[in-house]
Amino acid sequence: MNLDDVLxxxxxxxxxPSGPDSDVVLSARVRLARNLEDVPFPSRMGEEGAQRVLRMxxxxxxxxxxxxxxxxxxxxxxxxxxxxxRQVLVEKHLISPNHAQQPRGRAIIxxxxxxxxxxxxxxxxxxxxxxxxxxxxxxxxxxxxxADDVLEGRLNYAFCQRRGYLTTCPTNVGTGMxxxxxxxxxxxxxxxxxxxxxxxLGKLGLAVRGLYGEGSEAHGNIFQxxxxxxLGPSEEEILRNLKAVSAQVIAHERNARRALLxxxxxxxxxxxxxxxxxxxxxxxxxxxxxxxxxxxxRLGVDLGIISEGISTETLxxxxxxxxxxxxxKVVGRELEPSxxxxxxxxxxxxxLRR
Amino acid sequence: xxxxxxxxxxxxxxTVHLTQIINGQKRELHLCEQCARARGELGIMGEPFxxxxxxxxxxxxxxxxxxxxxxxxxxxxxxxxxxxxxxxRTGMLGCRHCYQAFENQLESVLxxxxxxxxxxxxxxxxxxxxxxxxxxxxxxxxxxxxxxxREEYEKAAQIRDRIRELEKKLR
Numbered sequence: 001m002n003l004d005d006v007l008x009x010x011x012x013x014x015x016x017p018s019g020p021d022s023d024v025v026l027s028a029r030v031r032l033a034r035n036l037e038d039v040p041f042p043s044r045m046g047e048e049g050a051q052r053v054l055r056m057x058x059x060x061x062x063x064x065x066x067x068x069x070x071x072x073x074x075x076x077x078x079x080x081x082x083x084x085x086r087q088v089l090v091e092k093h094l095i096s097p098n099h100a101q102q103p104r105g106r107a108i109i110x111x112x113x114x115x116x117x118x119x120x121x122x123x124x125x126x127x128x129x130x131x132x133x134x135x136x137x138x139x140x141x142x143x144x145x146x147a148d149d150v151l152e153g154r155l156n157y158a159f160c161q162r163r164g165y166l167t168t169c170p171t172n173v174g175t176g177m178x179x180x181x182x183x184x185x186x187x188x189x190x191x192x193x194x195x196x197x198x199x200x201l202g203k204l205g206l207a208v209r210g211l212y213g214e215g216s217e218a219h220g221n222i223f224q225x226x227x228x229x230x231l232g233p234s235e236e237e238i239l240r241n242l243k244a245v246s247a248q249v250i251a252h253e254r255n256a257r258r259a260l261l262x263x264x265x266x267x268x269x270x271x272x273x274x275x276x277x278x279x280x281x282x283x284x285x286x287x288x289x290x291x292x293x294x295x296x297x298r299l300g301v302d303l304g305i306i307s308e309g310i311s312t313e314t315l316x317x318x319x320x321x322x323x324x325x326x327x328x329k330v331v332g333r334e335l336e337p338s339x340x341x342x343x344x345x346x347x348x349x350x351x352l353r354r
Numbered sequence: 355x356x357x358x359x360x361x362x363x364x365x366x367x368x369t370v371h372l373t374q375i376i377n378g379q380k381r382e383l384h385l386c387e388q389c390a391r392a393r394g395e396l397g398i399m400g401e402p403f404x405x406x407x408x409x410x411x412x413x414x415x416x417x418x419x420x421x422x423x424x425x426x427x428x429x430x431x432x433x434x435x436x437x438x439x440x441x442x443r444t445g446m447l448g449c450r451h452c453y454q455a456f457e458n459q460l461e462s463v464l465x466x467x468x469x470x471x472x473x474x475x476x477x478x479x480x481x482x483x484x485x486x487x488x489x490x491x492x493x494x495x496x497x498x499x500x501x502x503x504r505e506e507y508e509k510a511a512q513i514r515d516r517i518r519e520l521e522k523k524l525r
Contacts, residue, residue, distance in 0.1 A: 040433075040434045040448055040449040041446070041447060043448060044436060044449060123446075148476075149479070152479065153480070156480070158450035159477070159478055160453065165473075166450045166453055169445055169446055170447065170464060170467060171409065171445075171467055173453075173468075173473075174475060229467065231467075232469065232470035234474050235475045337370075338371065
């Protein structure tokens with residue numbers, strides 16, 4: 001597998017607009033945290049431990065690579081990649097910022113379509129992640145579980161009957177699983193109900209955060225909802241709970257959109273078309289402004305206000321294509337922020353007119 | 355060319371340049387990374403979520419009422435050398451043996467984090483063979499208790515035999 005094919009391509013498998021509930025749900029993700037029995041966890045394994053893990057995982061990955069359902073995959077050591085390449089991987093939500101910032105002794109295992117990505121030696125020895133378009137948590141779980149089974153055939157996991165999969169941080173112990181659903185919720189934000197819905201989710205053991213980094217404010221009304229606890233219930237129970245609650249949030253969002261359409265149609269149309277106009281004609285645009293306008297245009301497309309000339313897939317791609325690292329990768333050199341803003345505007349005009 | 359200085363602290367060179375448009379008003383911001391982080395302007399690459407700090411307060415119970423906190427702080431995992439005090443500070447365990455070394459303390463930490471302390475999910479097929487057998491036995495024991503209450507003795511005998519069979523495999 002050629003990593004450049006991923007790095008230069010703003011398209012990822014999750015951008016497929018045919019996923020269920022894709023008017024609200026961008027993607028579903030399942031992550032499994034796993035550690036090897038014989039090596040201290042990454043926080044204490046040292047350089048030698050890291051290299052041992054890499055060697056053991058490398059052998060296990062051969063089985064993944066040969067598996068007709070999962071392979072082919074490639075394994076790449078992060079210190080072989082430049083800082084910009086690593087940043088693009090972060091922008092594509094394939095690796096964490098932490099993984100990119102400390103590349104030594106770390107690696108990723110990646111499937112070409114990005115539906116499977118495994119971080120090696122991040123907080124845990126293995127972070128198996130699977131990503132699917134729309135509300136397909138079960139799909140994501142199936143793939144993560146299949147990869148887990150294959151790797152487990154070669155590697156001895158740190159596991160104990162009482163505590164389950166043993167993880168570096170006790171917040172992940174047990175199933176080691178985090179399921180999450182990435183949602184676009186402009187309706188709830190506009191009718192001022194987002195905060196209310198999120199605080200209710202917190203009471204149900206679910207966490208909500210903005211798309212761009214944990215703890216940060218949400219840009220573009222994109223939120224990620226995920227389970228907070230991992231110990232006790234089975235994986236299926238955790239996902240069932242997450243799906244049930246997500247269905248409620250989706251219904252709320254659709255209600256809010258309908259209310260906005262019926263009560264403030266002309267204002268909504270104005271907002272959508274203005275945003276589209278700005279994206280189509282701006283010469284300089286920051287990533288923050290781009291994603292704010294993106295949200296309005298995406299809402300317009302989902303509500304049929306904009307019905308021609310722009311596809312959901314193109315909009316999904318822009319989420320990656322407008323990130324600073326990706327722009328510099330495409331241009332082929334490092335850019336000052338002001339240069340990036342100009343390149344970003346050009347790229348958006350080009351993509352929307354295509 | 356002189357570097358632009360951070361608008362916030364006025365000392366360090368500005369490396370974060372932001373253009374904000376709020377209600378049609380454009381605002382340019384030039385900040386150093388430190389001040390930008392402090393203001394929360396670096397949302398994109400993201401300040402890592404401060405799980406250690408949050409977790410630390412759960413582990414140490416805010417540093418106040420945790421029973422036996424003094425003794426626990428001196429505990430050490432004999433395999434990786436991590437002390438409980440370090441774990442309480444970082445929220446990170448060092449190896450799988452830490453789970454045994456700090457077992458008593460973790461019991462209450464896990465209860466607070468997850469509301470429960472015992473795993474009920476997937477078991478790895480190779481390394482988890484024993485765990486799976488034990489879980490199946492305990493499930494059958496519960497079932498046995500139920501059928502005895504219902505006085506279904508024939509079924510109870512079958513379940514009992516099955517339990518014995520599995521227990522043999524465990525030895």
